[in-house]
Amino acid sequence: MEEAFEPQIIAFCCKYCAYAAADLAGSMRLNYPTNIKILQVPCTGRVDIIHLLRAIEDGADGVYVAGCLEGDCHFVCGNLKTRRKVEYVKKTLSELGIEPERVEMYNLSSAMGPRFAEIANEFGKRIKDLGPSPLRIKQAA
Amino acid sequence: MIVADRKPLSEIQDMIKGRDNILIIGCKGCVTVCNVGGLKEVRILASSLRIAAKKEGYSLKVDEKVLERQCDPEYIEQVKSTIHDYDAVISMACGVGPQFLSEAYPDQKFFPAVNTTFFGGAVSHGIWEERCAGCGTCVIHYFDGMCPVARCSKSLLNGPCGGSNKGKCEISKDVNCIWDMIVKKKIEQDRLNDLLNFMPAKDWRTARDGGPRTSRREELIQ
Structure with a gap:
């Protein structure tokens, strides 16, 4: 059972950087886990606390937000605002006894295709190490 | 709010x-x-x-x-x-x-x-500060728009007290001494003499000290 665990991961990717970087990673034929579901957002500032919580609530094992490098946000500071929202969600998960590492914020540029693949692999491994979300374990039982 | x-x-x-x-x-x-x-x-x-x-x-x-x-x-x-x-x-x-x-x-x-x-307001995004104590008898006009009832730790009407230190209140370095601010503004506006007027003891009956309060507006009552 442990070995068969394939995490369900949601990635909110900014149209101007991470989403384009994912495209680039594809063009470069770079491998990254297939269980990462990418959602394009016009800016990571669009991602709200409730979106991250709902993802966890509906059974995601991990959620991350990938936005522009700090200082390079197309809308000036959407990525900085969402970093704080991610911190809030981490705090909420801790309060609920769930590993805060299941939620993360990353920054990269549209030229960083390899970094996109690296982040996807790194986060995928992190969630694999953490195991299935406690919500899914209870539901399965 | x-x-x-x-x-x-x-x-x-x-x-x-x-x-x-x-x-x-x-x-x-x-x-x-x-x-x-x-x-x-x-x-x-x-x-x-x-x-x-x-x-x-x-x-x-x-x-x-x-x-x-x-x-x-x-x-x-x-x-x-x-x-x-x-x-x-x-x-x-x-x-x-x-x-x-x-x-x-x-x-x-x-x-x-x-x-x-x-009762307060947002001084910047995500930070709210107390501005009103709901005392029932507003005295803000005597203090150039700053309320010592809500913003002085002791609610002093004749301040500052000895606990005022470099613009901060003795209770915490994070709390401004409102009396320091009132005095500075009075000096800036050349109206320091206003503070020579002794403020008599406040009638706290209009505040919570008079028990739970009710506001009646006869013209609105149906």
Whole structure:
């Protein structure tokens, strides 16, 4: 059972950087886990606390937000605002006894295709190490 | 506006322990403006409680609702047909909300999800400060727009006291001495002599010291 665990991961990717970087990673034929579901957002500032919580609530094992490098946000500071929202969600998960590492914020540029693949692999491994979300374990039982 | 802080999740979880069908009611008034009990916060609390329940493996139904205000009976009435469908109701309004709800629906159990703290305003995004103590007799005009009743730790009307140190209050380095600010403004505006006028002891009967207060406006009473 442990070995068969394939995490369900949601990635909110900014149209101007991470989403384009994912495209680039594809063009470069770079491998990254297939269980990462990418959602394009016009800016990571669009991602709200409730979106991250709902993802966890509906059974995601991990959620991350990938936005522009700090200082390079197309809308000036959407990525900085969402970093704080991610911190809030981490705090909420801790309060609920769930590993805060299941939620993360990353920054990269549209030229960083390899970094996109690296982040996807790194986060995928992190969630694999953490195991299935406690919500899914209870539901399965 | 009335400023509040959300209670810790653990406290709210304790309140609803053993209940599996909950309604959370937010308020579009002050608590929406201070980002503690509006639509967004209702959704966040509901989702957090559902996550907690799923994690523990029990089923919890949490419905979400936001009223225009919870301090007017006409809005409280809007939940009349559904309020008894739940085991308990959490109000995210200030302390007035759960009380108005309890008075309107005595058979239902209401829990407060926020700690109501003070009357204040947002000095910058995400930071609120106390500005009014609701003392019932406004004296702001004597002090150039700064209220020593709400903003002096001792509510002194003839200050500053000996605890004022480099513009800060003795209770904390993070608290400005409002009397230092009043004196500085009086000096700037060349009206320091105003402070020679001794302010007599305040009549605290109009504040909480006179017991719970009621405001009657005869022209509005129907």
